[in-house]
Amino acid sequence: MILEELLNKVDDSQLLWVSPERQITAGELKRDIVACRKLFPLTDKPRVALELSDSVSALTWMLALDGFSEVVFLVPASLQKSNDYVHLKRQFQANLTVSESLDCKVRVPAKEEYVDGNPTPAVRYATRWVLATSGTTGIPKLIEHSTDSLTKTCKVDVSRGKDFIWGLVFDPFRFAGLQVVLQALSSGSKLVLCNRIESFSGQVNFFRDSHANALSATPTYWRKLLMSGALQGHVFRQVTLGGEPADRSVLNALKSAFPSARVAHIYASTEAGVGFSVTDGLPGFPQRYLDEGIAGNKLRISDSGTLLVKPEKHTPVISGGASLTNAEGFVDTGDLVEIRGGRVHFLGRDSGTINVGGNKVIPEEVESVIREVEGVGEVIVKPKSSGVMGELVTAEIQILSSVSDKAVFKNAIIAHCRRRLEKHKVPALIWFVAEIEHNSTGKINRT
């Protein structure tokens, strides 16, 4: 199957994608896909970097390239601006780039510019999709997926799907966002693209005014939504939480705020290319999944306490061919878990990565910035659990004897971090300690 075929399940006049700038029906989307393909140069084994910032154009091109490219790197808007992107693009070895800038080989034209160009390429590929992990271990990894692996958990009942209007607040080219896009497409549901609206209140207003009734967002986003009171009384059919572990408080609060909604939290791993949802309203997932598996995936806990996943059929690989799996076909997700009361609960990342409201923070990066301040001896950055943001960044610092006024020194450290780091990476709490523990190999003890 290619993704374009999903459009045949709905009437051409049905509105499929709505963004603040444009609306597009299934029929218009089909025509735009044909137009994109005509612009697409005949290339041997196309390896395409898709780097459009307009989400509707980017998704149109994604559908157009399916079946006509060997592999497509779906570049999230935020990654395009990051320093890592240059490195990743080189690693991907694109031979074509679809972008808005003038120096690219294929350009999305304004509608009236669509012209008969190249004939529709005859060569068909089982297109592979490359997604970047969100950089939990430093530089993001590129992971290859197939259309089947990305759509296997999508519901396909169009008669039910027509009653759902999905809001999108994630980037469509991040794993969590792509799941929303493909779910909406598979079941013929309308998709309301709020993701490029900058302000939170702007997103919420567009969501409400578009009569959206299903949303997938981080627990932090949902807490903010509850605190804003903006969607009080709004009738949701589906409330989905993903991107960080969901706690009992937020699950209960959502159930009571939106009683008609089905509340689900998703466990997803870009690396493993899997996701499964938990709908019993409790945090973590039932321990029996470890014996029975879930959604075709086998689960296991490693000797070091991390969750291992063996995806059904699909074997995830790093772009370039390296395998992510061990000899038995399991992928180490790097998520530390513990069994408590018949449930498997998430404790954080084995790498020590801190998840501040869905944004990943690498402790080593913050530590090296703090070490730049004169007077800092040793430093260790750790997560602290937060009922508001999931986790916060904290720092324990051993200071040199030359520091006299600790309060002034603390402010100087915070000011330095603010200059050098993004907001969510600046330590929320700083403690001065007499000693930082090291383990037997001389490394800082993070646990």
Next chain:
Amino acid sequence: MQIREVIIKLFEEALESTESRLQCSELTDDTVLLDSGLDSLGFAILVARLEEELEFDPFVEMEDAVYPVSFGDFVAIYENRFKKGSQ
């Protein structure tokens, strides 16, 4: 110091540490938290600092979570938790 005063003091500190400013003339019970100038990161910092000061975090403890919309709701959550704790 009354709980409300502690909250106001640390609220101001949280504004400062996130380089934000109060978006209203003063904090009253009717001030909508997310319109106050403190974003959700600043708000999380406030809750963490209050935990240091008061030695409890009602948002981690509560099972039937109520997320405060106004400043008055926020203060009430802390005052109620404090009363419960001292009983």
